[in-house]
Amino acid sequence: xxxxxxxxxxxxxxxxxxxxxxxxxxxxxxxxxxxxxxxxxxxxxxxxxxxxxxxxxxx
Numbered sequence: 001x002x003x004x005x006x007x008x009x010x011x012x013x014x015x016x017x018x019x020x021x022x023x024x025x026x027x028x029x030x031x032x033x034x035x036x037x038x039x040x041x042x043x044x045x046x047x048x049x050x051x052x053x054x055x056x057x058x059x
Contacts (some may be wrong), residue, residue: 008055011054012051025038027040
């Protein structure tokens with residue numbers, strides 16, 4: 001595992017305010033008839049996930 005860089009930290013810090021907002025929800029469960037339930041992430045979580053991959057947090 002490589003050392004964490006300042007660039008990596010800077011890439012995810014902008015999400016902190018959003019995730020700490022009162023009432024923040026990362027998404028919701030979808031339950032459609034005849035289908036297995038799935039979790040649908042909100043836009044902020046999808047962008048956070050993208051930032052993690054784009055900046056080497058997840059490989």
